[in-house]
Amino acid sequence: MALVGKHALITGSSRGIGRGIALALAEERVKVAVHYYENEAAAKDTLAEVRKRGADGIVVRGDVTRPEDIAAMFRKVKDEFGKLDIFVSNARPEVAAFFQPPLDITLKQWDTAFDSQPRAFLAGVREALPLMSAGSRIFAITYAEGSRTGGLQPWVGMGSAKAALESLVRYFAVAVAKRGITVNAISPGWTENSVLNTLPEQAQQLIRNWHTRGWTPMGRLGTPQDIGNVVTLFCSERAGWITGQVIYADGGASLMNAGVPPEIQLG
Numbered sequence: 001m002a003l004v005g006k007h008a009l010i011t012g013s014s015r016g017i018g019r020g021i022a023l024a025l026a027e028e029r030v031k032v033a034v035h036y037y038e039n040e041a042a043a044k045d046t047l048a049e050v051r052k053r054g055a056d057g058i059v060v061r062g063d064v065t066r067p068e069d070i071a072a073m074f075r076k077v078k079d080e081f082g083k084l085d086i087f088v089s090n091a092r093p094e095v096a097a098f099f100q101p102p103l104d105i106t107l108k109q110w111d112t113a114f115d116s117q118p119r120a121f122l123a124g125v126r127e128a129l130p131l132m133s134a135g136s137r138i139f140a141i142t143y144a145e146g147s148r149t150g151g152l153q154p155w156v157g158m159g160s161a162k163a164a165l166e167s168l169v170r171y172f173a174v175a176v177a178k179r180g181i182t183v184n185a186i187s188p189g190w191t192e193n194s195v196l197n198t199l200p201e202q203a204q205q206l207i208r209n210w211h212t213r214g215w216t217p218m219g220r221l222g223t224p225q226d227i228g229n230v231v232t233l234f235c236s237e238r239a240g241w242i243t244g245q246v247i248y249a250d251g252g253a254s255l256m257n258a259g260v261p262p263e264i265q266l267g
């Protein structure tokens with residue numbers, strides 16, 4: 001167990017992908033700070049699952065759009081853990097807080113997207129670094145399809161915010177390279193047991209059918225555990241030479257050609 005004795009903070013780990021990351025790290029006996037915003041019961045449940053896996057941890061609360069909450073979150077981590085080896089910036093506000101097309105999105109919704117992504121990452125990484133030593137790992141969870149395309153119009157705020165987040169990952173990777181700390185973005189494809197399950201049933205089915213029909217060559221959607229496994233892999237000492245990258249963890253979906261129907265591409 002190479003990760004025994006390590007400490008991690010994962011924002012938004014009460015539910016969805018963040019919870020999958022917390023549980024995968026717990027399997028490796030990492031001590032986990034489970035972070036939530038409003039859903040304390042879900043955070044406590046994640047912590048109980050962490051303990052079932054033989055690890056331990058704490059619960060921390062905070063709104064990542066508020067820098068003072070981020071500072072308080074890290075104060076608690078410092079008080080309880082004394083150090084930090086893994087920081088995952090994963091939290092994302094509810095879709096209603098930012099989901100509007102370019103001509104309709106309000107400046108408040110735009111700010112919510114940017115405050116929760118690049119600004120929260122900037123503030124979080126600056127708080128994390130004084131607690132970190134060589135070999136530490138920083139991750140941003142992005143959605144790179146949204147940051148490089150324009151089709152899903154109401155995603156304009158979050159897509160633009162994720163593009164800025166990915167850019168920040170590269171700048172921070174260089175800034176901390178000499179300290180032996182890596183900074184990478186992980187880009188999941190559509191994932192079960194996450195925000196997907198809050199969409200109208202018909203939208204969920206359309207998305208599932210599209211991916212199982214071929215847009216994801218592996219023929220299924222991802223799971224929070226898939227993404228937790230990728231984060232765990234990158235926490236290995238052997239991943240220490242990879243930094244500043246956007247890692248697609250999507251069963252091959254990002255390899256598909258948007259100009260050609262999946263049935264033709266898959267032969």
Ligand SMILES: NC(=O)c1ccc[n+]([C@@H]2O[C@H](COP(=O)([O-])OP(=O)(O)OC[C@H]3O[C@@H](n4cnc5c(N)ncnc54)[C@H](OP(=O)(O)O)[C@@H]3O)[C@@H](O)[C@H]2O)c1
Nearest residue numbers: 012016017036037038039063064091092093190191194195
């Ligand atoms: N789901 C996908 O298919 C998918 C695909 C690609 C990338 N991603 C990325 O993966 C990340 C997680 O997505 P998800 O779908 O797993 O999330 P989710 O299930 O919707 O959970 C969101 C998490 O963020 C927390 N949160 C919400 N608003 C917050 C705020 N203002 N401050 C702090 N925390 C807040 C929630 O806490 P509470 O429980 O307290 O509300 C919860 O833990 C996001 O960055 C997303 O863009 C997701």
